[in-house]
Amino acid sequence: MTAKSENMATNGVSNGVKNGGAKIEGIENVQETDSGAYLANYRAHKKGISHEEMVKAYSDWANNYDVDLCPGRYNGPEIAGDALADHFPADQRSSVKILDVAAGTGRVGHELHKRGFKLIDALEPSPGMLEVLSGRNIYQEKFETPIGYDAVEAIPPNSYDALVIAGGMGEGHIPVQAVDEMIRVVKPGGIVVIVMREEYLSYVQEYVDKLEPYMDDLEAKSQWKRLSRYIVPEYSFNKNGVVFKYEVINSNGA
Ligand SMILES: C[S@@+](CC[C@H](N)C(=O)[O-])C[C@H]1O[C@@H](n2cnc3c(N)ncnc32)[C@H](O)[C@@H]1O
Incomplete structure (x- = not known):
């Protein structure tokens, strides 16, 4: 501490x-x-x-x-790294282009790199966090901006094979509307992985009765398809996490 x-x-x-x-x-x-x-x-x-x-x-x-938020107390980056590694075979990982959203100090990039992923960009609105991230020398492009407000014009549609978020969902953090932007920047056939604290679904007002219905609605509109939703123990502070994994079908704005 x-x-x-x-x-x-x-x-x-x-x-x-x-x-x-x-x-x-x-x-x-x-x-x-x-x-x-x-x-x-x-x-x-x-x-x-x-x-x-x-x-x-x-x-x-x-x-x-x-x-x-050392490993053990917060395990989101490892859980996210495993979720992507489960999806992409080891011999493909070095050519998978990934956007780490809410990249923070770059812990997810570190975990991805350990698992053989090499092409990783970061999107993060906090200059202080980005400064620490830059010191890791893992990421290629860095976008100092939030997701979920204005479209991120620096990122063209269909840019990534995978988008990952660990710990970016929470009070005042990534709004529900950001899901549209996630789908826009990922290629059809690419995946979106969101790792978050499970209890936020029940008390962060932005998400209560909104986040999952919105995700379902986009699935009904064939924007993406749920591959899995699973609970992980020991996500942070001994609390459960939830991992959402979606395959993008139809990128908006393409
Ligand atoms: C708990 S940290 C997680 C950082 C990193 N992903 C990790 O697992 O260690 C949450 C991060 O989300 C970022 N964040 C909050 N709202 C965001 C938004 N709308 N778009 C992108 N990043 C956001 C914060 O600046 C912060 O760095």
Whole structure:
């Protein structure tokens, strides 16, 4: 735990309620040793956080992010790496073009690289996170922008064989509407993999009764086809994750 996180842990949390009365969603069953890191993460996920506040929270946190969300405490990058490796045979991986959305400090790229993927671009709105990512020397192109607001004009339609998101879904993070853009930039026959905390489907208002119905609607419209939806234990803070895997059928804007 970093000094910054430790200071936050001493603020006092009881039954999911911080001093001052604001509820901290999801903290109830988090182990004491993880509570500082949970609070550090929560600074970027506070209920009602704006996009701008979220971007700044990540830039402020960037140099401590990998320590606070170390493997074991947060396993999204490994889960995402395995999901792509399950789909693409080892002898094809070096030519698979991937967009890592919400790339953060580049942990997903690191896991993909270990599994034999080499052509990886990053999309990430937080300059502080991108700076750490750049130091890894894994990614090719880097797009400093969010997904889900304006179309990312720098990325033409049908650009990627795979798009992956780990940890990019959450309060004030990637909006439901971003799914359209995901489909636009992936080639027909390519895949979209989204790894996220399962409980966000039940309390992040942007997603409750909206994210999965929207995904289903796009499937009904033959924009994409669900390949799998599975629950993974120990995604982060000993909580379950959910992995969505879709094959793109029809790229918008092509
Ligand atoms: C928990 S971090 C995950 C980073 C990395 N994928 C990982 O697994 O370590 C969430 C990241 O999502 C990014 N993010 C939030 N909203 C986004 C959006 N609309 N488009 C793209 N990235 C976004 C944040 O800036 C942050 O870097």
